[in-house]
Amino acid sequence: MTDLTALTIAEARDQLKAKAITATELTGAYIQAIENANEALNAYIVTTPEKALQMAEASDARLAAGNAGALEGIPLGIKDLFGTEGVHTQAASHILDGFKPHYESTVTANLWADGAVMLGKLNMDEFAMGSSNESSYYGPVKNPWRAKGSNADLVPGGSSGGSAAAVAARLCAGATATDTGGSIRQPAAFTGTVGIKPTYGRCSRWGIVAFASSLDQAGPIARDVRDAAILLKSMASVDAKDTTSVNIAVPDYETAIGKPLAGLKIGIPKEYRVDGMPEEIEKLWQQGIAWLKDAGASIVDISLPHTTYALPAYYIVAPAEASSNLARYDGVRYGLRVPGRDIVDMYEKTRATGFGDEVKRRIMIGTYVLSAGYYDAYYLQAQKVRTLIKKDFEDVFHAGVDAILTPATPSAAFGIADQDMAADPVKMYLNDIFTVTVNMAGLPGIAVPAGLDARGLPLGLQLIGRPFDEETLFQTAYVIEQAAGKFNAPKWW
Template identity: 75%
Template structure:
């Protein structure tokens, strides 16, 4: 039954409804794939086989009665940032050692409501801080793709590296993920998968471990545009428990996928044509524009003049919010506790032992920019720049642009342990150069596989949309997906 894992989520739904196989058979196929490959890929930090089989049996009962939900019987992986009742939830950090919440995040509760099956919790950068999935307490995730003629292990991107790798390696039909500065779109681009960061407020943040509250947003990673649309439809919705959740009806995202782009205007921001951009990224970008034009879209050059300030502003705002959010982890009520001579000593020893190097770095940066004497110079100024970045997009959309096309990443996946990136955090941060503007402006963005580099590694393009216009992104991404004429899949080595 292992070939069941090669089905797209949409095809698996159809097979279940046609009774070609059962939800239990589909779930067992995925559990078998995890058992066979997770020691090499390291995508899962915890699996829930008994719970998965129980959920699959319940789905089979509903399917037999014709009472199937939107994702009835579909096995999914859950990023370790989402609270799952009674199941390992540690944000891939030592400081949450042994934590199993007594509640369920709204996003996962929505998925289970619609009949999805939980296979387990997925690896990630610790507290979602990283662009390569190398900061996890549970070790690096390995990209299922390898460069042609090489056995070197590559990163899957971050922070949702476990989600992207599990989807690409056929270890789940789709996965939940989160995006604070590109953490859905960058790993999707590195693994030949589709990832969408919806508009801020489209998905509830309740029950999701916070990194930077004004930037974090949940979304799916899946194998196709249609699969991502189906997952986002289930994940979305107003939640009174989240004050930033927007009370809007959830559209039928899947119905928008085949809508096409005829009559749409595609914006091309000149500021994204950066010095030193690899020729293959530039060529891919131009190819994407040609595909969209061939389907009836119009291309228009636009300016987003404050783009150059987005990365430095992001790396002030995000660590500042992280410093505040992560103050709650002190060893008192849950997670790791390292004994000390008094309570202050216990706090210090627990946080020193519990947080990894990158998390400590960002807490210190955030604490610094929020401190007296520096708050106005750094944090307030960054927030003003954020407003200007948002206005740049508003001006472009008000001038008739329907969606914006950019590269998703400045390169293909790089090697695990890359010395240049490991020794220079700023060089690693530059992986987010095309994605952070979307979070700063609260807009939706989707990464779709569009080609390969000279070594056969996947490359993605990014589409940026108007607030709460994910439907146009799905339609345009589907045009690119069809135009590539290929289905992206790694050559199995694990």
């Protein structure tokens, strides 16, 4: 039998329905792959093999009875930000020590209702704060990719680094992830996988540990565009428990794949040509433009004038919301508690011990920009900039542009414990330069692998779409994927 973990979700789905393989066999193959590789990659924080096999057996029964769901028997990894009933959910933080929720997040409940199988909880940056998966309490995830001729460990991107690494290393058929400023698209670009951040409100945020509530959005990381479309169809829904989720019918995204691009207008924003951008990123961008042109799309130059303010505005809005959301972690009701002389001392000691450095940094930035005397100067100003960024996109889409093509990241993956990044947090924040505008405007964005750099590491392109028009993104990304081909990490683990 061929290696079952090599099957895409679409291929596995077809084989399961044809009774060529069973869900139990498929799940067993992934459990074995995780056992063999996780010590080297650190992609999973917790594995749930017994639960997975029980779910797979139930899937086999439904498949035999002809009652298969859309994801029947497909084994998935779940980012540690999603509440999973009775299973470790700690946002990769020490402060949520021992927390196992008595509820299921709406997104994961949707997946289980469609027959998916849970393999375990995936590593991530603590509270989703980071671009390298190095802020996790459980240690950094290693990228399955390595530069040609090098044994140096590279970051998988963040915050959904465990999700991206597990998909790239074939330790799950697909994974859930979240994106607050690029946390799906940047790790996807670093690992040669496909990641889509849907429109704000497309997926329910209920049961997902909050970072910045007006920016957070769940989405999938998958091996190819079709798999991402299949996963998003199951993840998305309106939800009475999340008033920001939108009551718009979820289309069958898979039907958009393979449609011709004739008549589509693709915008190329001049503001995304940033100072010091590597030549190979510019070259990849031009290649992407050529592929879309060849496929029949028309290319137009556009301007998004407030892009230059997006990153600084984001790093005011996101920490401000984080400082409010993370105030609930105090050692009183759940998670870590460090005893103190009185309740205030207990709060202080619990938070000092429980939160990592990056989380503390962002809480302090957020508390500062919301404090009296600074609220107007920083937070209010950043919200005004956010409105202008949103209007830039609205103007472009109103002028007839269907999607916007940009690079996904300013470089390929960098080394774990990179001294430049460690010494200057702003350098790390600059990894989000091409992605944060999408969150600030609440738009959908997809990262698709488009080539390799000179060292043989994957690079991605990003497509940004109109609100709730993920279909055009899948349609266009598929053209890039067909032209560029798929990229698999050479196995070293």
